Structures are given as structure tokens and as C-alpha cells.
Amino acid sequence: MTFYSFARSVVYGAFKPIYRMEVLGKEHFPKEGGVLLCANHIHNFDPPMVGITAPRPVHFMAKEELFNVPVLGKIVPHLNAFPVKRGMSDREALRKGLNVLKEGHVLGLFPEGTRSKTGELGKGLAGAGFFALRTDAQVVPCAIIGPYKAFGKLRIVYGKPIPMDELRKNKVSAEETTDVIMNEINNLIVKNK
Template sequence: MTTSSRLNNHNTKEIIMFRKIVVFFVRIFLSLWFKVEVENVDRFEKLKTSCIVAPNHQSNWDSVLVPAFSKRVMYMMAKAELFENKLFGAVLRGLKAFPVKRGKGDVTAVKTAVSLLQQGQSICMFPEGTRNKGDKPMKFKSGASRIATTAKVPILPVAIISNFKFRGKVKIIYGEPIYFDDCYDKEMKKEDFREQIEKVEEAVKRLIEKNR
């Protein structure tokens, strides 16, 4: 059984209830630790298709903040190291996260992401590939655009703005979905994927500049 099949087979009443419980307590904890503001999340929740949610990445907190503050379920691609902590790993699994091995061309994780998207599920992944504590996002990697084009889904740019200090403000702002319909049946080259992800990167940067 593939990873995506196992993840989808976890949509039993018990697992769904477990996720609701995890989300409930995670949201309480995060709301006590930070002052969380979420804007335009309906752009994701009301989207009539699966998609890739693509935020900038500043902190490990991002992996729980984004899925916890959305009523619509999204699967999360999270670095494998985060699952080594049993408690944090359990929380991530409760939020439907699956591990990805960074820097090793994790084919299994990519196949899982494409399969989930084709089955109508949405996923969240960080195109920067690692955390960036600077004021501006690092150069986005083209993996997200490759997955989106293969699965024929849009990418939703998201900005996360915070210093992640105790009781500090965390802003999560959803942008408009970016579609690549004209590329779905086209033979894509490396520079085509680069051009796609640059559109997403620029959209995230604009959201950050506008809402900082």
C-alpha cells in the first residue's frame, strides 16, 4: 500500500475525530502562545479544487500553524527530522503531515503529494525548502510547480509574518490561487518550472510587503 493510500485510508471516524481533538488543543495552545491573525483563509476553504498551499517558511511553528487555522483539511509535507520528537511527531500526524527527506530527492514524498492531489486532497509545502529567518523569502525551489503541473492543480501563495516571540503576533495571509492550465498538456522544461515558481514567489513577497 502506498503512503498516499495509507493516509487516505486513515479517514475513518476515529481518525477524523482524533484530528479534530488535535486541532482543538493545538489551536488553544497556539492562541495562548501567539496572537494569531488569519486573513482570507476562505480563498483556500472555498476553492473548488485541490491545490498546493505554498507559504514562506520562518519557523518550525509554521508546520502546525498553517493547517491548524484552516477548517479545510490539508496534508502537510514536513521535514523528516520533525517526526523524531515523539510528541511533536504525533501532533504532526494528527494534522495529516507526512515526512519528506530534504536534499535527497525524496521520490516517495513527491509521489505521495501528487497522488493525494489527484485524489482531491490539498497539501501544504514550503517552496523555500528550509527555514529562513530573514525579512524576505529565499529563492523558491521549483519542486512545488513540478508537483502542481503533474497533478494539474493551482498553487495558493501564503505569507507568514512574525518574529515568533511569546505573545507576539503571527499573521497568516492567503493570496489568490495561481493556475497553470496552459502548461498541463505541454512538454515542460526546467526553465518553465522556474518561471512558474517565480510567479508564486513574487506573489508571496507582495503579500509580505503589503501586510508587514
């Protein structure tokens, strides 16, 4: 058993008694090949929640500060996470993300770049569009519908992969591509509230 699998079991065991998790749409998740998984961001627990409910292991870009936290900083790299410098173009993180997708793995992103203070979906950053356009990965939208309240219902919805061929062919900008992705996440939230 890998450390990732072990950690996933531990987190699932910790979350199960606290949150009534309902996971929808797992059948839409591609079984193989690169997948760009894009979710809204409402809580610090979103990455582990996606990690335990996604059908395949997820590699996350995580804020660089997490890698400097005592103990946690030693664990995070073993959870398929790699650091990204926030507020600037981090070429190393972009290169690493592209490699994750090109190697046929799942890259998890929160396109808003930070948690929503209100729970409402914010504007997505161009990074999601960049990864979607630069690879042939399938792009899967994910909606986390909370709030994270003890014993409350928490719904995680995986949508169908977003068609990207036209966007790639027409050389649509990364910003516009991110807008398309965010619109799909919003549709999932609205339909499943």
C-alpha cells in the same frame, strides 16, 4: 472527531493566548478539489499555524528526521504529514504529494525548503513548481508575517489562487513556476506587513 481535528483544537487553544493571530483571505481558499498551499517559512511553528488557520485539513511534507523523534514520530503521521528526504530527489514523497492533490486534498508546502534565518523570503525550490504543473490543483499562496513574539501580532494571509493554465499550456519549467509562486507570496508579504 478525528485525531487531526482534536490536535488542531489543542494547538489553537495553546497558540491563541500567546499570539494575536489575524487571518486574512480565507474567502479565497477553494472549498473543494486539490489545493497546493505554498507558504513562506520563518519559524518551526509555521506548519501548525497554517494547519489551524487554513479552512481545510492540510497534508504536509515533513522532514524525515521528525518521524524518528521519540513520541513525536508516532504523532506526526496522524497529523496528515508524510516524510520527505531532504537534499535529494525523493520519488516516494513526490508520488505521495501528487496523490494527495489528485485525491482532492490540500498539500501544504514551504517552497524555500527550510526556515529563513533572517525572516526574509528565500529562493523557492523546484518542488512547488513540479506539483503545480503535474496536477490540476489550484495553487494558493500564503504569507506568514511575524515575528513569533509572545503577545505580538502574527498575520497569516491567504491569497487568491494563482492562474496556472498559461504556465501549464506553455510547458514552463518547474523552476520558473516556483518563481511565479514565490513572487505571489512576496506580494502578499509586502501588501500586508
